[in-house]
Amino acid sequence: MTSPSATQDRYPYQNEPIWSRSEKAIARTAFDAALKRELHEVIQEAKQMASQIKEPADLWDLEHYLTQRRREIDRKYDYRYSELTHVFGRLLHEKRLREEEVRGLGKDKLKSIRSIANFLAEDAA
């Protein structure tokens, strides 16, 4: 069976940019650094919350906070080349990534990253 969209489906990644070896190295370093900073933030916040626990409700608030943050981080840090410009765009918007950290990526990718960051900034405004 051949549906009208079969030709498109056959090459789902045909429009995706190719990542060179040096781009992959830059991406990996930037990704890991942002993830490390975000995890460090969660650690600091968890320590702070724990130190202020007085009631059992505070305990379950901490559990809830950790579960939410773990899920959010799992979703956000998606290291697939098909997703990376979106990931970096979001991180740039959230100020978890500085532009100089992705310097060296191709112009098309930087444009895409900035465009996603700008879109998210407008969306939030």
Added chain:
Amino acid sequence: MTSPSATQDRYPYQNEPIWSRSEKAIARTAFDAALKRELHEVIQEAKQMASQIKEPADLWDLEHYLTQRRREIDRKYDYRYSELTHVFGRLLHEKRLREEEVRGLGKDKLKSIRSIANFLAEDAA
């Protein structure tokens, strides 16, 4: 339709002891005190774990610990009169309840509580 067990099913609680008003008051106080102590323990442990977090893995260990303890406490502290002697038996076995805290309950109930505590002690040995 009448099944052979219909007569038994009709009175599922017929063998359960009745709790007098004074027994209910004793039970409530003992139950709340044990729960409070156990929650206090979890709070102390969570503060301790949080203060020692170094790696992200320690963070998720804390989340896992909190989730497990919350579920365990939810299951254990079942304030239904049909369950209370089991609950107190377990708490006695775990040394989360002292016998004098349930003093004033009927002899049948105390016997049942001790018997469950002994069973759990033998089971653990």
